[in-house]
Amino acid sequence: MCEKNNCACNSSDSPVFDFSKLDPVMDKYKKTPGSLITILQKAQDIYGYLPKEVMNYISQETGVKPSKIYGVVTFYTQFRLEPIGKNLIMLCQGTACHVNGAKMIEESICEELGVQEGETTEDGLFTLNNVACLGCCSLSPVMMINGETYGKLTKDSVKKILKEVRNAEKSGEVK
Amino acid sequence: MKVIVGQGSCGIAAGANKVFGEFEKLINEKQLNVSLEKTGCIGTCYLEPMVDIVDDMGKKTTYVSINPEQVIELVEKHLEGNTLVSDYMISDEDSDILGKQKRIALRNCGVINPESIDEYIEAGGYEATKKVLTQMSQAEVIDEMKISGLRGRGGAGFPTWFKWDAANKSPGDEKYMICNADEGDPGAFMDRSVLEGDPHSVLEGMIIGGYAIGAKEGILYVRAEYPLAIIRLEKAIEQAKDKGFLGNNILGTNFNFDMRIKAGAGAFVCGEETALIASLEGERGMPRLKPPFPAQKGYWQKPSNINNVETFGNITWIINNGGAAYAAMGTEKSKGTKVFALTGKIKKGGLVEIPMGLTLREVIYDIGGGIKDEKAFKAVQMGGPSGGCIPAELIDTTVDYESLTKTGAIMGSGGMVVMDETTCMVDMARYFLDFTRKESCGKCNYCRIGTKRMLEILERITEGQGKEGDIELLEELATKIKDGSMCALGQTAPNPVLTTLKYFRNEYEDHIYNKKCTAKSCKSLLTFTIDETTCTGCTLCARKCPVNAITGEVKKLHKIDQELCIKCGKCESSCKFKAILID
Numbered sequence: 001m002c003e004k005n006n007c008a009c010n011s012s013d014s015p016v017f018d019f020s021k022l023d024p025v026m027d028k029y030k031k032t033p034g035s036l037i038t039i040l041q042k043a044q045d046i047y048g049y050l051p052k053e054v055m056n057y058i059s060q061e062t063g064v065k066p067s068k069i070y071g072v073v074t075f076y077t078q079f080r081l082e083p084i085g086k087n088l089i090m091l092c093q094g095t096a097c098h099v100n101g102a103k104m105i106e107e108s109i110c111e112e113l114g115v116q117e118g119e120t121t122e123d124g125l126f127t128l129n130n131v132a133c134l135g136c137c138s139l140s141p142v143m144m145i146n147g148e149t150y151g152k153l154t155k156d157s158v159k160k161i162l163k164e165v166r167n168a169e170k171s172g173e174v175k
Numbered sequence: 176m177k178v179i180v181g182q183g184s185c186g187i188a189a190g191a192n193k194v195f196g197e198f199e200k201l202i203n204e205k206q207l208n209v210s211l212e213k214t215g216c217i218g219t220c221y222l223e224p225m226v227d228i229v230d231d232m233g234k235k236t237t238y239v240s241i242n243p244e245q246v247i248e249l250v251e252k253h254l255e256g257n258t259l260v261s262d263y264m265i266s267d268e269d270s271d272i273l274g275k276q277k278r279i280a281l282r283n284c285g286v287i288n289p290e291s292i293d294e295y296i297e298a299g300g301y302e303a304t305k306k307v308l309t310q311m312s313q314a315e316v317i318d319e320m321k322i323s324g325l326r327g328r329g330g331a332g333f334p335t336w337f338k339w340d341a342a343n344k345s346p347g348d349e350k351y352m353i354c355n356a357d358e359g360d361p362g363a364f365m366d367r368s369v370l371e372g373d374p375h376s377v378l379e380g381m382i383i384g385g386y387a388i389g390a391k392e393g394i395l396y397v398r399a400e401y402p403l404a405i406i407r408l409e410k411a412i413e414q415a416k417d418k419g420f421l422g423n424n425i426l427g428t429n430f431n432f433d434m435r436i437k438a439g440a441g442a443f444v445c446g447e448e449t450a451l452i453a454s455l456e457g458e459r460g461m462p463r464l465k466p467p468f469p470a471q472k473g474y475w476q477k478p479s480n481i482n483n484v485e486t487f488g489n490i491t492w493i494i495n496n497g498g499a500a501y502a503a504m505g506t507e508k509s510k511g512t513k514v515f516a517l518t519g520k521i522k523k524g525g526l527v528e529i530p531m532g533l534t535l536r537e538v539i540y541d542i543g544g545g546i547k548d549e550k551a552f553k554a555v556q557m558g559g560p561s562g563g564c565i566p567a568e569l570i571d572t573t574v575d576y577e578s579l580t581k582t583g584a585i586m587g588s589g590g591m592v593v594m595d596e597t598t599c600m601v602d603m604a605r606y607f608l609d610f611t612r613k614e615s616c617g618k619c620n621y622c623r624i625g626t627k628r629m630l631e632i633l634e635r636i637t638e639g640q641g642k643e644g645d646i647e648l649l650e651e652l653a654t655k656i657k658d659g660s661m662c663a664l665g666q667t668a669p670n671p672v673l674t675t676l677k678y679f680r681n682e683y684e685d686h687i688y689n690k691k692c693t694a695k696s697c698k699s700l701l702t703f704t705i706d707e708t709t710c711t712g713c714t715l716c717a718r719k720c721p722v723n724a725i726t727g728e729v730k731k732l733h734k735i736d737q738e739l740c741i742k743c744g745k746c747e748s749s750c751k752f753k754a755i756l757i758d
Contacts, residue, residue, distance in 0.1 A: 004567050034475075036457035037440050040397070056742075075459040075616075076440035078399050095362030095556060095592045096518035107743075132443065132610070133361035134400060135183045138220030138525050139519035147402065148189035155748070 019057050021046050026061050028060035036064055036072055040079060041058055049080040077132070085120040087165055090144040094133030097140040105141045106130070108155040112162050126162070176209045176254060178202075179227040181285055182183065183216030184370045185364075186402055189223035190242060198244040202254075209254055215372020217285025218276075218526035222269060225285075228253055235653075237265040237469050250561050252461050255343040272523060272542050277504065279512050280365075280488035281528045283373030289407050292414035295375040303494035307383050308428045313343055316387040320490075322498030324510030329355055329446070329483030330561065330588045331663070332509075332576045338480055338710035344389040345478035352385040353474065355451060356397040356404070359443040360559030361610060363512040363590035364482035368526050370397070370404035373488070378434065380487030383494060385432045386478050393434040396451055399441055407438055407668040409549075443614035445559070447662050448473075448481050450616065461616045462662035483588065485514055505531030509575035513586070519556075519593040520547045529574065536570045539593060554678070558587025560607045560614075561667035563674025564600060576728075583674040599696035600679040601686050604634035607671035611664065621659030624682035633672070639699040641687035646676065694728055695757055698742045705733050709754040716746035716755065 025042040029035040039062065043054055050073055059066040071080040089109065091101055108118065109128055113121050120127040136142045139151025143158070150161055180186075180195045195213065202209050212516050217225065222239035226249065229235045236259055238249060245263060252260050278284075288293040291471030295301070307316055320336035327333045342350060354377060358366040370377060381393040397405050412434050415421045423431045437455055444450045445460040448469050454460035455474055473479025489511060493501045502510045509531040515538065518524045522544035529538060535555060539545065544550050554564040563584035565572060572578050594603070613625040629652050632645050653669030660666050676683060684689045692700040705716075705725075710732050717725040717733055722739045735746070747755040 005418055034455060034457040037454065038437070038457075041438060072457070072459055076442050080443040093361065094522075095360075095559065095590065095606070098361075099519045099594060099603075119689060121713065131400065132359070132441070132614075133363075134184075134366040135358070135364035136188050136220075137362055137364055137516055138223075139188050140187055140518065142188065149184065151185075151188045 004092060010166060015051070015053070016021075017047065017051065017053050019054075022054075022057065026174065030062050036062065037076070040073060042068070049083045051081075069091070071077050085124050086169070087124055087145055088124050089128045089130045090134065091126070091128065092134040092140070092142045093130045094137060094140070096137035097142055099135075100140040102141045104159050105143070105153050109162065112159045125166060176231060177212060177229040178209055178254070178447050179212045179214050179229065181215070181217060181223060181225040182213040183368055183466050184401075185216060186223045186225065187403070191224040193243045194224045194226065194241050194246055196745070197243040201247060205250070205255070207250075207254055211289070212288050214287060215289045216282045216368045216526060217273070218281060218528075219269060219523065220273065220525035221523050222265065225282060225348055237270070238263040239265045239269070252284060259260050269523070272544075275542055276528050277512050277530045278528045279492045280369060280485050280514050281372070281526065282377075282492065283376060283758075284368055285556050287373070289372050289374055292375060292411070292418060295373070299376055299495065300491075301379060301418075302490035304379055304382050304420060305426060307386055307494055308426050308430055313387050313389065316383060316494070317343060317359070319493060321500040323493045324498075324505075325486065325489055325493060326509070326576065327483060328485035328489070328588065329515065330558065330585065330682070332586060335482060335486055335705075338470060338482070339384060339387050341468065342478050342480040345470050347478050349477045350388055350390040351474045351477060351479040352381050352388060352393040353388040353451070353455070353479055354381055354393065354395045354487055355402075355446060355448075355450065355483045356395055357439045357445050358398055358484070358588065359446045360388035360588050360590045360594045362518060362556070362559055363516045363588055364510075365516055365526060365589040365745050367401050367404055369484050369488050370401065371407055374407045375415065376491055377484055378411055378415055378421070378489045380482075380490035380534045381434065382425075382432055382480065383490050384480065384487065386430055390479070391431050391433065393432065393475070394455060395434065395436045396445070396455060397436055397438055399438045405436060405438060406617065410727070412436070418670075434515070442616075443610070444662070444664050446617045447664060450662070451481065452479065453544070457617070461618050462664075464661060484691065485589070489546045506573065506575040508577055513574065513589060515589045515591045517543050517591050517593070520550065520595040520598070521545075521593040522547050532573050534571045534573050535565065538574065538591070540571070542594070546593065549574075550597065552593070552676065553596055554594045555598065555670075556584075556587035556592040556594065556603065557590065558670070559590045560610050561585060561663065561670060562587045563670045564594070564603065565674075566678040583670065583677055585670075597694050599637070599692050599694035601633065601674040601692075602637055602684050602696055604672045604675045605637055608668070609635055611668040615664065615668070619665055621656045621661045622665030622668060625656040625659070626665075628652055629672060636683065636686045637692075637697045637699070639681075639686070639690050643687070644682055645682070650676065688723070698744070701742055701747060702737065703735050703740055703742060703744075704756045704758070705735060706754045707732055711752055711754070714750070715749050715751070719745045719749040720735045721745065
């Protein structure tokens with residue numbers, strides 16, 4: 001995992017995860033049957049994705065077999081097995097967005113960032129993910145970056161937004 | 176005076192938070208005696224961000240498409256100077272649109288503050304709960320639903336009373352009332368708006384339903400993509416507990432009912448009842464055979480009832496006004512109202528609630544204002560990936576379950592995506608098959624592999640590689656997938672292909688035999704040329720072309736090398752003289 005360019009960690013060995021961060025989640029949910037999805041959602045909130053080590057730890061704690069956890073993780077689109085960039089771009093692929101040119105917006109983002117759907121930029125700043133529908137159809141085409149929705153996108157406006165996010169990141173670094 | 180800013184997800188996406196912040200800042204700075212509040216989505220999303228200013232006499236002025244820079248003007252002129260700012264006020268035409276609707280499920284959306292239980296109670300909220308718990312038996316509640324004729328608003332249109340009755344009669348003490356808020360149709364957002372704009376009405380519908388079937392617990396299964404809805408529901412549940420509408424001995428009766436939220440993790444198939452239950456139990460959301468129905472064996476094998484958000488949104492109105500009043504609206508078999516998310520190539524997109532029985536024409540032209548950019552109306556897609564495309568010639572179809580099903584589409588959960596002459600119907604079919612192929616849970620072979628094969632054929636056709644026999648093969652696969660799939664996802668997955676084949680077969684044939692896309696949407700089938708009369712030889716297109724397919728000297732006619740052209744369209748979008756012709 002660490003040899004991959006898009007890995008956020010600096011070590012070339014297996015990354016070390018601080019499992020104690022999961023303790024409050026485990027205390028609350030591990031005895032409640034049917035809580036696996038909730039536990040995985042909280043774990044992903046903490047680590048940004050679901051590494052094998054974390055899934056194994058959840059298995060140990062809950063008694064659910066790792067194979068089953070892997071099965072659940074790969075079933076739902078929300079879960080990620082790979083780390084993501086600092087800014088997650090969720091590009092809506094709903095019907096209204098499709099009709100209003102989501103494909104064109106995707107091309108524009110790919111051109112600006114130099115990545116394809118599902119990939120992370122080399123500097124680790126952006127990950128582009130297509131998502132089913134964000135439910136803001138009247139503003140289509142729409143994307144969401146870190147929970148903030150941007151609507152009525154055009155080829156040019158989307159590039160402008162990405163530049164602004166990148167600049168904000170850079171000026172943040174200077175500080 | 177009171178300032179109310181619409182803060183549903185679409186309002187926020189349009190900048191409502193910044194507008195709210197600007198009002199907050201100015202009201203504080205100027206120390207004005209004005210209260211600032213938020214509300215949900217009124218439905219006219221194309222006018223967001225919207226601001227209502229209510230004066231001390233209760234007179235409301237609505238301002239539309241407000242940006243933060245305009246806020247200062249509203250503050251100075253309206254709040255301080257008491258003069259209306261007519262430039263930003265809603266037009267009569269736009270306010271008429273709301274008048275043509277009949278708002279039941281959306282009655283409080285965009286009217287009350289969704290985060291205030293007091294405002295909900297002031298608007299008549301929790302009266303129905305009181306009436307049900309203190310004056311009505313379980314059978315009477317179910318009877319009222321039967322009289323109302325309410326049918327499930329999630330898509331299938333199953334009578335609500337029948338499901339409640341079955342769960343009520345199912346033996347056992349432990350029963351569950353589940354709300355399906357996993358709105359998966361890409362292109363629909365009715366449930367999101369109700370949850371964000373009026374969460375208490377959904378809770379109340381669940382409490383009443385819970386009482387009717389004898390459940391002690393309610394579970395809301397909400398899409399993880401709707402964070403704001405989850406936050407507002409959490410608040411609403413807390414408030415309802417504080418006020419004693421949830422918990423033990425509600426309103427002094429011996430009825431106990433509690434509620435919790437479970438966030439979905441992104442799987443369209445979880446809209447199917449048995450898959451939803453599997454997901455609630457922490458499993459992969461895969462459907463199972465019915466019977467046993469959830470009413471017999473549902474969540475943890477206990478009798479359970481699942482209704483959709485909009486269905487719950489109608490319950491309190493029916494209890495308060497009587498089932499007969501609800502049944503007085505609509506057609507013979509489709510009673511009451513239905514909420515639609517009107518989107519796509521429409522002028523005035525948004526959320527509309529109409530009495531059943533209006534025609535599609537009335538919805539699209541009278542309420543939606545017609546087609547964007549004065550283009551020609553081609554079709555309307557209803558029911559999302561399980562539905563179909565209704566062509567322009569059937570625009571006078573009435574909106575009711577039976578008439579819509581007759582066209583090959585379905586009522587669905589309320590997605591209504593309008594398409595114009597530039598939408599390619601083969602591409603639409605490809606789009607939906609791509610969706611269902613990804614969302615198939617993989618249990619049934621026909622659904623898992625069949626949708627993939629159909630998608631491959633459709634991709635080939637849109638890329639100009641279609642061949643003789645493709646249409647027939649699509650039809651054969653469609654029939655087999657319908658027959659060979661266990662749940663509704665597979666059984667309905669071919670519908671978008673079948674309806675487009677039924678009404679737009681010529682487009683398929685054009686793609687396959689003439690290698691033409693009349694909507695000019697499938698890039699592989701387009702030819703880019705330069706118009707001899709309008710080209711000025713400015714060289715811009717040649718410089719923009721990423722593959723150097725355009726050549727020509729300065730101030731002389733340029734040419735596109737068709738062998739090299741990748742049809743990216745950069746020349747067309749860069750040309751200032753409209754000299755690039757696409758055919």
